[in-house]
Amino acid sequence: MKRFEDPRLLVGEGQFIDDMQLPDMLHAVVLRSPHAHARITSIEAESVADLPGVVTVLTARELDGKVRDIPRRVIDDLSGVELPEHPVLARDRTCYVGQPVAIVVAENRALAEDAAEHIEVTYESLTPVIDLRAASEDDAALVHEETGTNTALRLRLGRGDVDAAFASADHIVKGRYEVPRLSAAPMEGRGLIARYQLQDQQLTLWTSTQVAFKVKRFLAQTLMDPPRQLRVITPDVGGGFGQKVELWPEDVACSYLAMTLQRPIKWIETRRENLLAYHGRGYCGDVEAAVRSDGRILGMRCHILADLGAYSLNATPGPPVNAAKRVAGPYDIADVDVECLGIMTNKPSTGPYRGAGGPEGAFFMERTVDLIARQLDLDPAEVRRRNFIASDAFPYTTGTGLTYDSGQFEAVFARALELADYEEMRRRQRERREGEPRLGIGIATVVKASGGQGEMRNSNARVRVEPTGEVTVYTEVSPHGQGTETTFSQIVADTLAIEPEQVRVRHGDTDMLPWGQGTFASRGLSVGGSAMYEALQQVRQQLANVAAEHFECTPQQIDFRNGKLVNAESPLQAMAFEEAASASASGLECQVEFGLPDNPFGFAAHVVVVEIDPDTGALQFVRYAAVHDSGRIINPKLFEGQVYGAIAQGLGQALGEGMHYSPDGQPLTGSFLDYVMPRAKEMLPLRAEAMETPSPTNPLGLKGVGELPTVACPVAVVNAVLDALSDTEVRHLDAPVTQEKIWRAMQPQT
Structure with a gap:
């Protein structure tokens, strides 16, 4: 649909x-x-x-x-x-x-x-404070003298005996990574x-x-x-x-x-104002992994620096917490020690940007997994398999305190490898000759929560059935491209056995409901949709009571079929939906509150195959396979659109985007002439599929999809580039992996 x-x-x-004009404005x-x-x-x-x-x-x-x-x-x-x-x-x-x-x-x-x-x-x-690592030092100049420090946030998470894990390890694999500041760059500022x-x-x-x-x-x-x-x-x-x-x-x-x-x-807002006002990302990470010779991760230490900017907006602390909690990814790691410091700099405030800490944590973890494979001469796909959380281990609590509700990581990953023709691509890679384009295969396997934290997981909704049979849904979810009117109408139509065209979805007005949150953290369907679904069940019961009284049967005998309410034990007894709705002159209505008991976690496996021109460093995509377990899928067409859009933003981070500043704090990427957004020609032929593992956390079994591909895409592309350069001395490149950066990495080291 x-x-x-x-x-x-x-x-x-x-x-x-900007379309709106008011008198005397x-x-x-x-x-x-x-x-x-x-x-x-x-x-x-x-x-x-x-x-x-x-x-x-x-x-x-x-x-x-x-x-x-x-x-x-x-x-x-x-x-x-x-x-x-x-x-x-x-x-x-x-x-x-x-x-x-x-x-x-x-x-x-x-x-x-x-x-x-x-x-x-x-x-x-x-004196401006611009460099993130320098700002975290004890002797750094201060953004705010009155604070006495630039460290404004500190979080420590972990479990187990990390020192013992490192003492018993066959190998210690270390990586240092940076994730650039990014602008969300919406079409409308x-x-x-x-x-x-x-x-x-x-x-x-x-x-x-x-x-x-x-x-x-x-x-x-x-x-x-x-x-x-x-x-x-x-x-x-x-x-x-x-x-x-x-x-x-x-x-x-x-x-x-x-x-x-x-x-x-x-x-x-002008476009320049938009680029200078607010950013996402802007992280540094140092990761150490204690590893057995077979690639099994015994323990991990991770130190994260998050660039908060000069001031706190309401959502500024959220992404650093998410990055720290999600850095373990889909892996069963017994001993974990993660520290995250939020650092003030003389730059705009940071906050959520599609993934909100997830892409940052995934970049640190997935690059580390590839470095493990490289250092131990193992297949990066096999290293992931050996460390996945087993399907029978759910619900699973990570070393950083998150509880994953459900999943089938190995099955999703296997399908992504199959879609990408992984074994064939590895064969072609082995047979490449000198002078031919370099072939690189990148993998990312990631998790992403839906619903937010605390009060964000609460919602309320109102469903009203007019005497005419028209159904109106009032939701606090405030869409900006998610297709909420479509998916909500589908759920209503399926529940009441009517046509989606009979449903109106109302949103974006605080006078419609007593309270609400909005659309972020992939909570639109998992939280807002669940609230509407709960209200629908009560409205359905009210309609069943009307029909049962008319047919002189029990409400349990009433079925909803093709726009009618039918006595299941006497199918000739049927009344049109509109007739049942008109039983009350003022209509039928129900308002409910819903609370998500815990976050559902989606899982994604992305496999990217690239070719790199050995003379110019130009990158070309050969394959891109993406399989997502986002729980139950309401609308496959919208699912596909969300995947494409999220990957487009991930490609932007991987290939060109980044807010860069001079040492005196002047933005060097203040317009789209400098801030390199992905263009149509960069979009690639994508093989995308869904595998559905319903979540037990909500009545519709949803997990969310809108942010999940953006978590996986950037690091999958960077992994592909580094895989293509595996015969060089280059161990790591940070995003964006521009053509110039790739070309320089291929030059002989002097």
């Missing part, structure tokens, strides 16, 4: 933030810091406010006592100093290039842009419209977000004099990928301005 959402979007009938432009670290000695903006068309100029001085900083998230089991909260506008210092310093509001955007250029800010440069209605004392915020309910909750906390009513509405969203899970300084400032000026305020 194709997505219901697409026809409207493909013909240009979608409504995104003003436009905001943000003036941002050009310095990575500087003291603000003065801001001269009074004359700018008098320019034609300019309504006001906002600085931190006007916000003093009116708004709080962006609230941070508190995670148990973490130690370290508190990472400072992000100020709405910079007060006495700026701590990264792009930090908001002032906001100009004018009658149109062009006037606001021109006026912003006339604001005079005097800066006194301070951030944007908002804030409107305050004095007569109702209601602030309405239309915003391109993944988390309307969280924005509402945090905005109410940040405004010191919040409105009596606060409503957040999410229209169509052109991609999020984790970037849009935050309350942003622009949300707070423009909401305050709308209340103060009592006119609607629109702010739309």
Whole structure:
């Protein structure tokens, strides 16, 4: 079944933030810091406010006592100093290039842009802290002098006797890795419209977000004099990928301005602003594995540094915790010691980006597994087989404290190898002659949780059956490309035996439900869909009661078949779904709350075959096989689309993407001329399949798929490149593995 959402979007009938126009609307432009670290000695903006068309100029001085900083998230089991909260506008210092310093509001955007250029800010440069490893040293310059350290987060996980495991090992395999900062680069950047209605004392915020309910909750906390009513509405969203899970300084400032000026305020982010505002990834990892001669991993030590940036947004601490917990991957490792340090730098805040710690942990583990195979002269596929968690060991608790609910790792892996013609590719590799393209085979086998942590695993939903027979679902899940309207309609249609066209799915409005979370951490179906499914069961029971009373039988005898309710013991007794629905003049309705008891874990096996030109370093894909165990699949077409999209982003990380900074903190990748996104020609012929192991954690048996391929893809590609270079002295290359980097690695070492 194709997505219901697409026809409207493909013909240009979608409504995104910048499509919206409100009467008497003003436009905001943000003036941002050009310095990575500087003291603000003065801001001269009074004359700018008098320019034609300019309504006001906002600085931190006007916000003093009116708004709080962006609230941070508190995670148990973490130690370290508190990472400072992000100020709405910079007060006495700026701590990264792009930090908001002032906001100009004018009658149109062009006037606001021109006026912003006339604001005079005097800066006194301070020493920037840019390099992650250097920032973690005791004698490093400090991002925030008052903290006394750049280490803002510390997490230690493990079990067993790691020292004993290393003492008994036949080999010690070590690796040092880096994962670059990345931009989510959604097609639609951030944007908002804030409107305050004095007569109702209601602030309405239309915003391109993944988390309307969280924005509402945090905005109410940040405004010191919040409105009596606060409503957040999410229209169509052109991609999020984790970037849009935050309350942003622009949300707070423009909401305050709308209340103060009592006119609607629109702010739309430029692409450069988007690239400078927020990143994912940015990690260093040092891994040691204690290994037997047959490749069996006895123990592991892992030290992770996570670049947090200069301030904490709400979701900033989440990915480092995920990376530390998930670094063991799908392997049965008895003794584990993992330490993760979150380090402050003079760069923008980091947070979730598709995978949210999973790709980072997988990169460290999967590169280490390949290094084990290389050092011991073993097949990397065989090393993985010998270390997989056995199918009869579930539920399995890892050395970092995660509990995997179910899986069939060996079967999924075997199918991926078969799809890639693994043995044939190895034969071809052995027969390659000098001067021919180098053949490399890369593997990644990874896990990924769905649902999030703590309160994120809770959801609520409302299902209403109108007297006309139309069914309306109200969900707190806020989609941005997941096809939620389609999958939810399918579940409703299957449960009630009606057509999907009879179902309407409503989302993206905080007035629809009392509370919610949003769409992130692959929780859309596993959590939000489960809540809807539970509500459906109660609505189904209400309808069965109506039919049973009509037929004078028990509700247990009622079947739902082809748009009818039928007495199973007397099939001639049947009534149309619409007839049962109309039994109540006001319709039938049920609202439920659902809590996911534990995370379901998906599993993926990716096998990549590449050819590398020995003269130029140019890379070409020969095969790409990807098999995913994402639990029960609701819509195979959407599953395929999620896999393709996630692999596209993984290829970006593997081949070209990366936010790079000069030593003084200036971004070197501030536009798509420098930040190398994957293009259509880089997309490859993909063999993708699903194997279904239903999860016991939720009623639909779901595990999530949207992030899983992005966890596997980058390291699978890097493994393929290093496999092609296995006859050189090069043991490791960090992503992105650009053509130049590959070419230089092939040159004779002097």
